[in-house]
Amino acid sequence: MENQPKLNSSKEVIAFLAERFPQCFSAEGEARPLKIGIFQDLVARVEGEMSLSKTQLRSALRLYTSSWRYLYGIKVGATRVDLDGNPCGELDEQHVEHARKQLEEAKARVQAQRAEQAAKKREAAIANGETVADKPRRERKPRPAPRRPEAAERKPRAEKPAPQAPVEEKRTPVTDISALQVGQAIKVKAGNNAMDATVLEITKDGVRVQLTSGMAMIVRAEHLQF
Template sequence: MDTQSELTGSKTIIAYLANQFPKCFTTEGEVKPLKIGIFQDIIDRLGDNIQLSKTKLRLALRVYTASWRYLYSVKEGASRIDLDGNVCEAVTNEQATHALELLKASKAKVKAQRETKNKEQLAPNSRTKKPAFNKSGLKKAKSNVKRDAANSNRQSKPELKLNKAVAENLQVGNSVKVVLGSKPVSAIISNIEKEHIKVKVSSGMELTVTIEHIYM
């Protein structure tokens, strides 16, 4: 690999490192924890032999050390290695705990992404569209509903059959219907003076009416 364009992707850079330092890096199988400060060791070792962006090298190392197989290797007491595979310092308890937390978080993220993808695949491709109403159409529809309801109420109410009262049959205390408007009102006869009949309606008000307004 002689040009910078060949070393732009993290996978390409990791493959290059595995080729240059086979006792330290690997692209498959078991890996070993890297020495602390391995980044600077790589820069010092490569020197001017190849044009490699430090930013992209750092990113590639981050990808390598964030992989599940690498995090599995970071256990308390495990030996870290340098570029030549030589044993360096051991992994501390704190470092091992941190690696385990990263591993759990990474697995949880992958699981959540998989569940979201499954839900999207099971979801219907399209939803039933609701019919659109303009304002005038909506008002007209509401008006029709009210009109139909009113007609239904009128049709459902039984007609009240009333018979005109006969003067000779009326007595004080009789329950009668008094019609002064569109609706009959229940009342009780409280006094009869010839053609004038005094009645008391349910509200307590007393009225004087003629026989024409009295129904049984």
């Protein structure tokens, strides 16, 4: 749609997805494993909303699934979820092992970068005639890999109740932005959905709002609702 709010970075797209699908995506904390093939589900559900393209969705999904907090969530016994939070099967051992290796490689790269930066600082200090005391770093012991419980020890999991369809609220479109006030609660329309927001500023180009995820954007009056 024309004149829809735009998301410019992958982090903004992730914040939008966490707002749009809270049972699947999260903006902070440990992330839940995603359903295999969830990209196609995303395209079907949100392509075009907030002017999102397939390229933006793919880049955001790649950033999300390569983050440390997502890799920490790929563990034995964890369950994949779809966009609505419905379980889609347990993780395979090969996926758990692949995530563990990715996490170890990422940590190794960070440690190498820190060591390189420390070496440069030490060289600079020596060049300036400063005394540098080398303090040996304590090596962290690798975390033991979790053991897969025996089949006999597993307890049957209780079935989760099917999620109830949300009751659609009746909303009134904003026709005059001059009637709005800073700090007022408002709804931002995105496709067939509306997200909670707060008015930060009223400008000649539209209304600057802040979503509950913390992201701020300028929105035109036709995308606002009471």
